[in-house]
Amino acid sequence: MPATNTPTALRLNGAVLLQQLRDLGEIGIDPVAGGRTRVALTDAEKAGRDRLVVWMRELDLDVQIDRIGNIFGTLASAEKDASGEMLRPLMMGSHIDTVVNAGALDGCYGVLGGLAIVQAFREAGLVPSRPITVAAFTNEEGARFHPDMMGSLVHAGGLPLDEALDAIGTDGARLGDELVRIGYDGEMIPGTLVPHEYLELHIEQGPILEAEGLEIGVVENLQGISWQQITVQGNANHAGTTPTRLRHDAGYVAAAAVAELRRIALDSGTTLATVGTLQVEPGVINVIARKAVFTVDMRDPSEQRLAASEARFSAFLTTIAQDEGVRISTERLARFSPVVFDAALADVIEASASRLGLSSRRMTSGAGHDAQMIARIAPAAMIFVPSRGGISHNPREHTDDEQLVNGARVLLDVVAQRLGAPR
Amino acid sequence: MPATNTPTALRLNGAVLLQQLRDLGEIGIDPVAGGRTRVALTDAEKAGRDRLVVWMRELDLDVQIDRIGNIFGTLASAEKDASGEMLRPLMMGSHIDTVVNAGALDGCYGVLGGLAIVQAFREAGLVPSRPITVAAFTNEEGARFHPDMMGSLVHAGGLPLDEALDAIGTDGARLGDELVRIGYDGEMIPGTLVPHEYLELHIEQGPILEAEGLEIGVVENLQGISWQQITVQGNANHAGTTPTRLRHDAGYVAAAAVAELRRIALDSGTTLATVGTLQVEPGVINVIARKAVFTVDMRDPSEQRLAASEARFSAFLTTIAQDEGVRISTERLARFSPVVFDAALADVIEASASRLGLSSRRMTSGAGHDAQMIARIAPAAMIFVPSRGGISHNPREHTDDEQLVNGARVLLDVVAQRLGAPR
Structure with a gap:
């Protein structure tokens, strides 16, 4: 085992993470085509949301849904700010909606990776020094409703809520009506939960890490x-x-x-x-x-x-x-416009990878991600793991289990660094 | 009036030709889109065939249908060959099937132009020196069944009958079955009526004649x-x-x-x-x-x-x-392969245009036509008239009435020359 100074009590439970990725990947699966289809706000995506909420509740998180259907699960901290309010959370997240006939990792890895961090705190019996929020943003893919990355964009104040609710899908459905139909028209005002920092764990969806034989991508900007x-x-x-x-x-x-x-x-x-x-x-x-x-x-x-x-x-x-x-x-x-992620966060990610003995490189995200929206309101950065053949949006999307666990270990180490010594 | 030595008794009845073009153009018409759709062997095309056969019978032609559904209407001559058989006919023709949402002239002009020649003989009370046959070939357009120019190709021996009958349409129908269904599965063996010469009157379907301000295209070859x-x-x-x-x-x-x-x-x-x-x-x-x-x-x-x-x-x-x-x-x-039409026939067409005071040029046919198939078994040539804007296969396909009549006048003059002094 490589040397590590991640607080020793915090250990990533890779088995749970991998099992949850498989379980969520079963929802909406097409046994013939091999992929799964959980297009935003369809019945299949509702089933995915329900599963995620169950997992959040099992970790005893405070689950909140906002008016655009973003799902937030928060692990409270002991500390409050000077006025007794909750501290701004360290947020991790991504999305669980998919394109048609998708792989199991795009988005889901970032959400379930966040849950794995909470799981580590729970298993260690540790309370973080500030709240940890795991977010699943609505309609990142844009396969049914435009624009894509909608939930995080609304959350960051970049798109008026009413305009988003009035989006008409490729099937003629109104987004707001579909939120009501599947029961995810929450009450929280979008943007309420402003993160202190935001981290998104994601598959690369490109060929660079694999081609260079590297384990971790430190994403410092986005095209x-x-x-x-x-x-x-x-x-x-x-x-x-x-x-x-x-x-x-x-x-x-x-x-x-x-x-x-x-x-x-x-x-x-x-x-x-x-x-x-x-x-x-x-x-x-x-x-x-x-x-x-x-x-x-x-x-x-x-x-x-x-x-x-x-x-x-x-x-x-x-x-x-x-x-x-x-x-x-x-x-x-x-x-x-291109997004430059937070330099300090990128440094921490790179240091964590190094500390865990994982090879890494600085890189640019070619794809759009929720992190680019959240970067408008908080320091943000991303962690990539290799995608076999660079393939994504396809049933053949694949990352080795070990690589998936390694990425989550880096995320856990970063969180441990950022939240200081947990109590 | 320009000088002419077309036998004075033979006069083209332009009014009948134009009226028949309009009448046939009504069959299969879509009042909204403006075009007509008589795709080969559909109910609409059967209606067009029925109308053509009525017109042939009104001219007291001998109507024969062959096994691929080609329609032939023959005006007999007085002369026979040495063994008492009918002389090989001078054949004129084209097709009456259309693409989807077509104009009224493509193909129909050549068939009805042929009828107009027969009409001139009838009105003059003249019997031609050899038989005149007006042909409408099956499935020239190929909009439903492949290959296009099928009827003339089978007639010329270039495609086995059985293979043509087994052609499956874009709608899954078998061509032979559709021929039976619409009642045009004739008994005559394809290729029975070998023409002595073949003439096809057609709209140019290209912009050259209009661009050069010419009235007649003498088609000497085909791409x-x-x-x-x-x-x-x-x-x-x-x-x-x-x-x-x-x-x-x-x-x-x-x-x-x-x-x-x-x-x-x-x-x-x-x-x-x-x-x-x-x-x-x-x-x-x-x-x-x-x-x-x-x-x-x-x-x-x-x-x-x-x-x-x-x-x-x-x-x-x-x-x-x-x-x-x-x-x-x-x-x-x-x-x-490219087809070179009969040089002697092209010369006669050019001379007829000149005699009638009509401007003309030698030209190449860019489109495929039944004439290219018949050219395999008989001397053949084509006469073009201008297409406004070069547009065809479109409801906006248009040739002025005067131009249509001029083309038929050239055809009549050529026929009169080829059949010698009618008796």
């Missing part, structure tokens, strides 16, 4: 994200009779844009650009596409470089629209 | 057509966490192929290349496409240049599959 939907309006015409120079081919323009995005990514060196959806109409083999609609996902850890990549792409669209005689419209779907 | 379906198999991965160099992005590869096809078209100068269908999977904004499927429509009047363009595209796919680490498979959907 800015730009989502756009581009609509190209051209002219449908016969594929066999329309000379190339007379074409207004929406499909070609979309393809040229995809190719340009690759050049933008390569030239920038840091921007990632992805076209994940692309439809052409009318979609007939011998008819030039009248219309093409595609989405652009651009990310960069630097706001300046992200904005530069967006600007270059926009200029490209303007030029090609003129050259090809098509109309191009752009709809912004989401835009988040 | 070769290559249809392929390309499937790219990459890896789905997270858009935010997968470095560009580690991506196997099926969508990007498809887009690069579309861009390459544009370069192939421009470099060749004669090849046309169109990607009309393109799907990516899973089709999620923040997931790199695992799979892309798209079709390629390539055409060229030269077999050598068409093959060269195909080869260049194939080499591109091989290279990019290696570069991007994806698997690419190619399925050939259709391949027709």
Whole structure:
């Protein structure tokens, strides 16, 4: 065993954590496809919430639901502030909603990892020096309701509650109605529980840690994200009779844009650009596409470089629209600036990994996470563990049990450091 | 009136032709979308067939249906061959099936134009020197059953009858069963009526005649057509966490192929290349496409240049599959070599246009037509009239009445020349 100065009484119960990950992963599972589907505020996700609340109550946590359906389980501390109020909690969390046909780890690992920390305090009979809150935020995935990371965004004051409640899902349902339907329309005003600090344990969802043979990612920042939907309006015409120079081919323009995005990514060196959806109409083999609609996902850890990549792409669209005689419209779907996590917290995470003998590297989160929202109102940082093949949002999402336990051990060590000597 | 030496007794009745185009165009019409839908062997197309047969019988034609459902209406001649058999007919025709939400002219103009020629003989009380047959070929469009141009292909011996009858439609129906259901499973063996010559009157379905302000297209050849379906198999991965160099992005590869096809078209100068269908999977904004499927429509009047363009595209796919680490498979959907129409017939068409004072040009047909199949068994050529905006396969398909009548006048003049002095 590596040397450790985590308070000796605090020991991570890896078996419980792994069992809870498996148990939660069974809820909404499709035995044929192999993945589980707990899209936000569906019956399956309600079942996941119910299970989580049972586990929180088993740990004798104070469970609170806010009006956007975020779930908070708090382990009280003995200390109060000068006016006798509860101290701001150290918060850990993530989400338990999933995309369609998901893995078992995305989000759940951060929530259940938080519970594992509480479990360690309970098993050691220790009371933390400030409260510990485990949070599960509503609709992080955005698979049914936009925007994604909604619960943490509302919690951080970045989106008005009423606007979030009025979100209409892909199935036509209103989010507020669905919260009532599943019984998670809580009473607490969002943002009531402002954390003292926030930690999120998560699978990397990317290939870097595995590729470099490392055990822990110390996430010091998070890429800015730009989502756009581009609509190209051209002219449908016969594929066999329309000379190339007379074409207004929406499909070609979309393809040229995809190719340009690759050049933008390569030239920038840091921007990632992805076209994940692309439809052409009318979609007939011998008819030039009248219309093409595609989405652009651009990310960069630097706001300046992200904005530069967006600007270059926009200029490209303007030029090609003129050259090809098509109309191009752009709809912004989401835009988040890069987030720099708390440097002190990152240092502590790195020191904890080192103390536990685990290899680590500083890294940037490529994906969006609730931590980026909470970073608006409190010091925040994240801990990553490897994702096999970088695969996520897929039944093949996998992290070895040992790696999962190691990540939680780092989290426990960090919490122990931050809460000082527990009593 | 321009000078003409069309036998003076033969006069085209433009009013009947235009009225029949309107009447047939009403069958299967959608008053909301504005187009008509008479997909092959549906109830609506049966109604169109029934109307055509009534018109043929009104002209006292001998109506024959063959086993693939081709309809032939023949005006007999007085002359027989040496053995007392009917002479091979001068055949005119096209098709009356449509794509979904089509215009009223594509195909129908060639069939009803043929009837207009017979009408002129009837009205003049003239008997032609050899039989005149008006043909409507089954399933030219291929909107429901593959391959397209099926009836003329079977007639010309290019596709076994049984194979055609066993074609399964997009709705799961078997073509042979549908022929029986609508009562057009005729008894005549396909290919029985070998034409002496074949003429097809058609709208251009392209923009050239309109752009050049010309009235008649003398179609001297028809492009070769290559249809392929390309499937790219990459890896789905997270858009935010997968470095560009580690991506196997099926969508990007498809887009690069579309861009390459544009370069192939421009470099060749004669090849046309169109990607009309393109799907990516899973089709999620923040997931790199695992799979892309798209079709390629390539055409060229030269077999050598068409093959060269195909080869260049194939080499591109091989290279990019290696570069991007994806698997690419190619399925050939259709391949027709270019067709050179009968030079003597083209000369006669050009002379007739000139004699009637109509402006014309030699041109290549970009689209496929029944004439290309019949050209396998008889001298064949086509006459084009302008298409407004080059638009076809669309309710906005349009040719001015005067232009439609002019095209039929050219056809009548050609027939009069070919059949010698009618008696």
